[in-house]
Amino acid sequence: MIEIENIVKTFRDATAVDHVTLTIEPHTICALVGTSGSGKTTLLRMINRLVQPTSGSIRVDGQDVMSVPAYALRRKMGYVIQGHGLFPHWTIAQNVGTVPGLLGWDRAKIDRRVDELLDLFQLDPATYRDRMPAQLSGGQRQRVGVARALAAEPNILLMDEPFGALDPVTRGRAQEELRAIQARFGTTIVLVTHDMDEAILLGHRIAVMDKGRLLQCAPPAEIIARPATDFVRELVGTTDRAFRLLSLSTIGDHIEQGEASGDPLDANMTLRGAYSELLWSGRKAAPVVRDGVRVGIVSLDGLGQLAAHP
Numbered sequence: 001m002i003e004i005e006n007i008v009k010t011f012r013d014a015t016a017v018d019h020v021t022l023t024i025e026p027h028t029i030c031a032l033v034g035t036s037g038s039g040k041t042t043l044l045r046m047i048n049r050l051v052q053p054t055s056g057s058i059r060v061d062g063q064d065v066m067s068v069p070a071y072a073l074r075r076k077m078g079y080v081i082q083g084h085g086l087f088p089h090w091t092i093a094q095n096v097g098t099v100p101g102l103l104g105w106d107r108a109k110i111d112r113r114v115d116e117l118l119d120l121f122q123l124d125p126a127t128y129r130d131r132m133p134a135q136l137s138g139g140q141r142q143r144v145g146v147a148r149a150l151a152a153e154p155n156i157l158l159m160d161e162p163f164g165a166l167d168p169v170t171r172g173r174a175q176e177e178l179r180a181i182q183a184r185f186g187t188t189i190v191l192v193t194h195d196m197d198e199a200i201l202l203g204h205r206i207a208v209m210d211k212g213r214l215l216q217c218a219p220p221a222e223i224i225a226r227p228a229t230d231f232v233r234e235l236v237g238t239t240d241r242a243f244r245l246l247s248l249s250t251i252g253d254h255i256e257q258g259e260a261s262g263d264p265l266d267a268n269m270t271l272r273g274a275y276s277e278l279l280w281s282g283r284k285a286a287p288v289v290r291d292g293v294r295v296g297i298v299s300l301d302g303l304g305q306l307a308a309h310p
């Protein structure tokens, strides 16, 4: 658990983070969103002591971060930045093995871990472990950056715009990978992002910042349905909010009974995806299958009700 209490950071006369109190539960993703300059990066960097707070406290699993040597803290927490931050003159394997090496793991254990992580991120170890960062695409480098941060099995991962520079397709894949890895290892993740769609997709909770202050911290559905201020409402975007609400759950969570014909939709599809499919195929309803077995239907009427202001 990360407990941020009344934290303040002032640079000369400017307050970058202004009395923020925020608790991040273990095994969850907290997405920090806000406009440029709202203090997200500064807040993130106070968690691993890259930035020294002016006042307030941060506890990680009950321990004040100021009581732990900064190097020990940073080895315990993964940190990923935009543009990956890989060492350019080290191979991919050396980059991924950095923290395990610092922690004194033996060679064979490091090698196994590096190969396991490269596999996990769909980078064939035989092909990639001895390459240099410059011999990878931007998307591959970014995935190596995430693999490196996970190398020593940290239970906390701090991520600052990790996918900001990727094209939409690569970005979508990287987001899915991160979601799967988080679900598998239960890592607690603090993710700074400009992108509300990314925050809604990945965040169990979304923390909205403006001018150094925390305006609201709540699950995505609540941020969409009950924004605490006009700024939060504007950030969520009023034109898209019905679709954003539909993107939060799958058809499998809202199976209807009835008859429908045509190609079936998979129960794991989001409600938003189903809505789009129904409009596109000109149908009022479609059968739903789970593991190939028909379990019910999804209808435009049903989706319309689910998209309405709760």
Ligand SMILES: Nc1ncnc2c1ncn2[C@@H]1O[C@H](COP(=O)(O)OP(=O)(O)OP(=O)(O)O)[C@@H](O)[C@H]1O
Binding pocket: 011, 014, 015, 016, 034, 035, 036, 037, 038, 039, 040, 041, 042, 043, 194
């Ligand atoms: N080292 C520094 N010295 C002086 N001012 C700083 C420093 N770091 C950040 N700031 C200021 O603190 C404020 C918050 O910056 P921060 O980088 O935390 O915002 P952000 O929300 O992460 O922005 P972005 O999304 O653009 O990265 C800004 O006004 C910035 O200019």
